[in-house]
Amino acid sequence: MLYSPAIVAEAVVNGLMTGAVYALVALGLTLVYGVLHIINFAHGALLTAAMFAVWVLHSAFGLDPYLAILPLAPLFFGLGYAVQRFVIGPASHGDDGNILLVTLGLSILIENALLAGFRSDTRTIATDYGFQVVEAGPLLLSMPRLIGFAAAVAVTVLLWLTLSRTDTGRAIRAVAKEKLGASLVGINVGHVYAVTFGLGCACLAVAACLLMPTFYVNPRVGNAFVLVAFTIVVLGGMGSIPGALIGGLFIGVVESLCGLYLGDSLGQIGIFLIFILVLLVRPTGLFGAKA
Amino acid sequence: MTGRALMPILVAALLIGAIPLFVSANTVLNFLVFTLIIALAAQGWNILGGYGGQFSFGHAAFFGTGAYAAAILQSRFGINAWAAFAIGIAAGAAIGWIIGYLSFRSGLRGSYFALVTLAFAEVFRILANASAITGGAAGLLVKLDVRPENFQFASRAVFVWIALALVVAVLVLTAWIERSRFGAQLVAVRENEGAAKALGVDTLKVKLTAIALSAGVTAAAGALYVQYFLYIDANIAYGTWISVEALLAPIIGGAGTVLGPLVGAVTLHGLGEITKTLAGRVPGIDLVAFGALLIVAVAFAPDGIIGLARRLRARIGGGGGA
Amino acid sequence: MSLLAVSRITKRFGGLVAVNDASLVVEQGSITGLIGPNGAGKTTLFAVISGFEAPSEGQIRFDGRDITALPTHVRAKEGIARTFQIVQPFAGLSVAENIAVGAHLRHARRDDALALARDVARRVGLGAELDKSAASLTVAGRKRLELARALATGPKLLLLDEVLAGLNPSEIRDIVPVIRAIRDEGVTILMIEHVMQAVMNLCERVYVLAQGRIIAEGEPRQVCEDQAVIEAYLGKGAAARLSARAGGAHG
Numbered sequence: 001m002l003y004s005p006a007i008v009a010e011a012v013v014n015g016l017m018t019g020a021v022y023a024l025v026a027l028g029l030t031l032v033y034g035v036l037h038i039i040n041f042a043h044g045a046l047l048t049a050a051m052f053a054v055w056v057l058h059s060a061f062g063l064d065p066y067l068a069i070l071p072l073a074p075l076f077f078g079l080g081y082a083v084q085r086f087v088i089g090p091a092s093h094g095d096d097g098n099i100l101l102v103t104l105g106l107s108i109l110i111e112n113a114l115l116a117g118f119r120s121d122t123r124t125i126a127t128d129y130g131f132q133v134v135e136a137g138p139l140l141l142s143m144p145r146l147i148g149f150a151a152a153v154a155v156t157v158l159l160w161l162t163l164s165r166t167d168t169g170r171a172i173r174a175v176a177k178e179k180l181g182a183s184l185v186g187i188n189v190g191h192v193y194a195v196t197f198g199l200g201c202a203c204l205a206v207a208a209c210l211l212m213p214t215f216y217v218n219p220r221v222g223n224a225f226v227l228v229a230f231t232i233v234v235l236g237g238m239g240s241i242p243g244a245l246i247g248g249l250f251i252g253v254v255e256s257l258c259g260l261y262l263g264d265s266l267g268q269i270g271i272f273l274i275f276i277l278v279l280l281v282r283p284t285g286l287f288g289a290k291a
Numbered sequence: 292m293t294g295r296a297l298m299p300i301l302v303a304a305l306l307i308g309a310i311p312l313f314v315s316a317n318t319v320l321n322f323l324v325f326t327l328i329i330a331l332a333a334q335g336w337n338i339l340g341g342y343g344g345q346f347s348f349g350h351a352a353f354f355g356t357g358a359y360a361a362a363i364l365q366s367r368f369g370i371n372a373w374a375a376f377a378i379g380i381a382a383g384a385a386i387g388w389i390i391g392y393l394s395f396r397s398g399l400r401g402s403y404f405a406l407v408t409l410a411f412a413e414v415f416r417i418l419a420n421a422s423a424i425t426g427g428a429a430g431l432l433v434k435l436d437v438r439p440e441n442f443q444f445a446s447r448a449v450f451v452w453i454a455l456a457l458v459v460a461v462l463v464l465t466a467w468i469e470r471s472r473f474g475a476q477l478v479a480v481r482e483n484e485g486a487a488k489a490l491g492v493d494t495l496k497v498k499l500t501a502i503a504l505s506a507g508v509t510a511a512a513g514a515l516y517v518q519y520f521l522y523i524d525a526n527i528a529y530g531t532w533i534s535v536e537a538l539l540a541p542i543i544g545g546a547g548t549v550l551g552p553l554v555g556a557v558t559l560h561g562l563g564e565i566t567k568t569l570a571g572r573v574p575g576i577d578l579v580a581f582g583a584l585l586i587v588a589v590a591f592a593p594d595g596i597i598g599l600a601r602r603l604r605a606r607i608g609g610g611g612g613a
Numbered sequence: 614m615s616l617l618a619v620s621r622i623t624k625r626f627g628g629l630v631a632v633n634d635a636s637l638v639v640e641q642g643s644i645t646g647l648i649g650p651n652g653a654g655k656t657t658l659f660a661v662i663s664g665f666e667a668p669s670e671g672q673i674r675f676d677g678r679d680i681t682a683l684p685t686h687v688r689a690k691e692g693i694a695r696t697f698q699i700v701q702p703f704a705g706l707s708v709a710e711n712i713a714v715g716a717h718l719r720h721a722r723r724d725d726a727l728a729l730a731r732d733v734a735r736r737v738g739l740g741a742e743l744d745k746s747a748a749s750l751t752v753a754g755r756k757r758l759e760l761a762r763a764l765a766t767g768p769k770l771l772l773l774d775e776v777l778a779g780l781n782p783s784e785i786r787d788i789v790p791v792i793r794a795i796r797d798e799g800v801t802i803l804m805i806e807h808v809m810q811a812v813m814n815l816c817e818r819v820y821v822l823a824q825g826r827i828i829a830e831g832e833p834r835q836v837c838e839d840q841a842v843i844e845a846y847l848g849k850g851a852a853a854r855l856s857a858r859a860g861g862a863h864g
Contacts, residue, residue: 039402041348091590096401097346101542101589104348108535109582115575219575223531227413230406266421272414279407280397472717472726479714482703489663489697491689491718491766 003260010139011256017145019252020152024207025225026232026244027156028200034239035176035196038088038096041103044226045110046201050076050208051217052114058125058212065125065212066147072205080201085194115219122218130213144213151210155203156245162199163241172196176239228255228268231275296470299550300462308455311448320447324519326560327454328512332533333540333552334461335509340538341546342474343501344481345400349408350509350537352390352415355528357383357510362431362517363424372433372442376514383510384503391502395495400484409534416529430524433517442518450519457515458553461508465549477501478547509537539581543588545597554596559584616641616770616801617662617693622671624657631657633825634671639770644792644802646816646833648809650846654825655805656698659772662803663695664688676769689718692769696759696776698805702747708734709743711758715765729765737761737791753784757791764795771795773804777811789814809837821845 003011029043053072057063087106092098132143163169174182175192183189215221232251236243251271259267307327311320332354340346360382364375394407419425426432437443444450468474476497479487488494513533517523527533536556541547544555562584563577570576592599617639624632632654639645647655660666662673664685673681680688694715703711712730713723720726734740737757742750750758756776763771773792777785789811796802806812812819812833819836821829823845829836836842844850 039406087586091586093590093593097344098589098593100346100348100402100405101538102586104535104538105582105585105589107582108585109579112575112578112582116570116573116579119574227410230410234406263421266417269414269417272410272417275410276393276407276414279399279403279410280393470723472721472723475710475714475717475723475726478706478710479703482705483701485665486697486701486703486762487714488665488685489689489695490715490762491686492714493684493686 006138008257008260011260012253013139013141014145015253015256016249017141017149017252018256019249020149020245021207021210021248022225022228022232022252023245023248024152024155024203024210026229026236026248027159027241028203028207029229030233030236030239030241030244031159031203032197032200033233034241035172036084036193038099038103039230040197040200041100041226042083042106042110043103043200043204043229044222044224045107045114046076046080046222047204047208047225048114048217048219048222049110050201050205051212051215051221052118053205054208054212055123055125055217065127065209068212069206069209072209073202076205077198077202079198081194081198083201084197085190088197089190089193111219111222118219120218120220122216124216125212127213142214148210148214151206152248153245155206156241159199159203160241168195224268227275228271231271231278234275234278296466296549297463300459300466303462303550303553304455304459308452311451315448317447320451322560322564323451324447324454326556327451327458328516328519329536329540329560330458330553330556331454331461331515332509332512332537333544333556334458334465335505335507335512336537337505337541337546337548337552338465338468338508339498339501339505341541341548341551342468342477342481343498343505345498345502346405346538347408347502347505347534348405348538349410349412349534350506351412351529351531351534352408353383353387353506353509354513354516354533354537355412355415355419355525356386356506357513358517358523358528359419359425359431359513360510361514362433362523366431366433367424371440372518373440376442376511376518379514379517380507380511383513384507386510387506388499388503390506391499395498395502409531412529412531412534416525419529420525425525428525430522430527433521435521443521454515454519457511461511462549462553464504464508469549473497473500481547535581539585541595543584543595545595548595548597551595551597558596614641615639616676617803618674619658619662620672620674622658622661622668622673624654624661624666625669630825632661632668632822635822635825635827636671637820637827637830639801639803640818642796642799642801643817644796644804644815646812646819647803647805647822648807648812648819648836649822653822653845655822656774658822659695659774659805663693663772689766689768692767693772694763694766694768694770695772696756696763696774698774698778700752700755700759702750702755702758704746704748706747707743708739708745708747708750708758708761711747712739712761712765715762718766730761733761733765736794737764738787752779753781753788756780757788760788760791760795764800768800770801770803773802773806775805775807777806777808785811813837 025047029040032038032040050072054065054068057068058065088099088102092102129143133140134143134146163173171187171192174187175189179189228251232244232247236247254270254274255267258270310323332350336347336350357379361375361379364370364378365372390408390411394404399407420428437445476487476492479492480494480497484494513528540555540559541552543559545551559581562580566577566580588595615638619635619637622632622635635658649655657666661668664683672679675691675693680691703714709727709730712733713726716726716729720729731743734743737760739757739761742754747758760776777788785808792815816833819833820827821836821842828841828845829839
């Protein structure tokens with residue numbers, strides 16, 4: 001099967017734009033992994049919750065999805081902080097297997113609470129700009145997806161700057177490198193863990209706001225993202241922020257091209273095969289060096 | 292094996308096996324069959340996860356393989372249902388061995404192993420949803436032809452007993468594992484893989500044996516599901532739900548114990564029914580309870596219900612001494 | 614006859630050379646010591662001998678056979694058992710079950726393995742703690758458990774990685790005869806040890822490893838007076854200062 005270069009180019013560009021939002025979802029996951037060394041299985045469910053929050057704010061108060069970033073990012077930061085500080089931390093007694101199970105439990109709980117509350121209907125948000133397009137040479141680009149792309153890249157850079165330039169960022173990096181040493185110099189490790197988890201959730205809230213103008217939400221929607229996000233994190237190197245961005249863009253393109261050549265139902269298989277291959281062959285990731 | 296080890300198994304079997312003699316309501320029997328199928332899948336998980344410490348988040352890969360193998364062999368190739376059932380188990384075990392070989396050879400453990408099993412199950416789900424032989428998204432029906440030689444029975448009670456027989460067989464298998472060299476080595480791998488190696492344990496072989504057994508048992512649950520419901524599709528066979536069920540029951544009941552998965556499955560689904568009755572059929576409400584229970588169990592009852600019972604008995608029994 | 618012959622082993626981790634061209638020989642029936650300052654590469658050398666790490670260069674012969682390529686569990690089957698410097702109990706199991714894992718190497722039946730475990734536990738002084746959880750043992754108890762598990766595999770060669778570290782003098786006094794008794798029953802021993810008094814007491818021959826190289830070998834007393842050894846432990850010029858001070862005291 002051969003497509004004209006224009007169609008392939010469009011698939012690549014679309015893939016890049018989807019990939020940027022994937023990267024944002026993965027960013028939260030990789031940040032939490034890099035610092036707490038835990039795999040947060042509740043990540044997908046928390047994303048779903050954020051998407052529902054965007055939907056609720058829009059349908060109840062008419063709040064524009066992009067403006068919803070303002071209340072939702074801090075709200076989800078607080079939520080994430082509390083969940084890590086008061087649920088995951090105490091319940092798992094510091095054991096890796098337990099953390100896996102606790103976050104899995106959280107994911108089941110959140111997903112089904114949303115199912116109970118909103119039923120399984122799929123919901124979308126209609127905006128004036130939902131179908132606006134921008135012409136870029138021969139390509140037609142969807143306006144909201146372009147915004148999503150730009151915002152996702154901006155948030156990644158912002159997060160990276162936060163980690164490298166601020167005191168909080170330095171504390172987070174210190175804890176990530178050497179937990180015991182950090183606590184000895186007076187850093188409150190439990191607090192830093194919770195802040196990191198909160199930042200991860202805030203990334204999710206932003207991703208949800210960027211997604212909703214072009215995407216839909218139902219209680220299971222997070223599942224589709226969570227495995228993709230895991231793939232990106234593994235690909236980009238667990239804990240690596242630039243890795244998450246590059247991995248996200250790459251996976252977006254792979255998915256888009258697989259969809260073009262294999263059809264939608266098989267499209268995602270390329271992602272999982274990459275995921276399995278990377279895990280089996282090079283679990284440190286393609287771009288990450290540290291174990 | 293000593294009588295003391297087999298006694299609780301016998302008691303559990305008699306208790307459950309007697310129910311169809313007194314109750315004929317379809318809802319009760321349906322509940323029993325379904326719960327026993329889950330218990331069986333969970334017993335499979337328990338061998339690898341409970342005794343071996345390798346937490347799989349993708350036991351659906353084995354459940355689905357057992358289910359599809361049994362269904363496809365019958366409906367597409369006209370193979371006898373009982374033979375198809377046996378082949379389904381073997382196919383599940385083989386898939387387990389292959390996934391295990393790939394993952395364990397690469398040294399995957401902990402979260403990485405959980406992730407890779409999850410991804411394998413998801414690949415199977417997408418493939419089954421898209422290929423012709425599995426009936427694609429429409430799923431696959433097994434022809435209704437109620438005869439014992441077809442593994443189809445008019446009475447639901449018979450299914451209860453068959454499911455129970457399988458569960459009991461695996462209970463006995465698990466009790467044997469606990470008392471065997473293989474079991475001792477498997478637990479050693481769970482507790483400390485490096486130390487196990489130093490003591491001459493071929494850790495790769497032990498883990499591969501465990502995952503093949505584990506997958507075979509869970510595949511039996513899948514094949515039994517097909518015989519009972521006579522229908523399978525990709526989201527049932529390879530869906531996340533069964534991976535989660537297979538893991539929840541042992542964790543709640545007591546991972547790494549003989550009776551844990553059965554106790555967990557009965558507790559969870561009993562509780563699920565109660566929640567549904569109380570909350571008035573709100574979708575997902577039973578699973579909300581499951582999720583909360585999982586967190587609570589990890590936080591407060593690391594060895595599940597069986598562990599709690601043991602602690603309680605030790606406190607009562609040891610009251611005079613301590 | 615030598616039971617173990619380590620020849621010209623080098624182990625690199627990236628750019629770091631942990632063991633550099635090290636050779637040693639352990640005679641059948643002996644207790645041989647491996648000493649050296651912290652970070653000298655002793656534990657790495659043990660890891661190479663027991664198969665946990667593959668050497669970058671060199672060869673290991675055991676009982677006349679080249680075992681360099683054999684995996685750890687096969688080496689255990691051949692008769693090499695080791696203990697860990699940082700004890701590695703199966704924390705969720707009882708003392709008896711811990712030792713039984715080792716005993717299972719040569720005994721398929723659970724009853725046989727448990728019987729052997731009880732027997733070995735008595736030999737190392739754990740007879741009274743068989744049913745205790747391994748996690749509840751004291752440091753000294755855990756060291757004994759390491760020893761018991763390794764012994765239960767029925768080894769020809771026992772590699773002991775600092776079994777005395779972290780024990781108080783009376784505990785050391787208790788365990789030294791246990792080690793000697795193990796040798797007297799026919800098990801050859803190679804031990805990494807920092808407690809010099811025990812090394813002097815137990816070992817017939819000692820190798821000194823410093824910065825990855827074997828810098829001295831011989832009888833314990835002779836090695837302890839070796840200039841290179843003293844300098845390896847105490848720094849350059851230490852030997853001269855010590856002998857000067859000794860000379861001053863005499864004069």
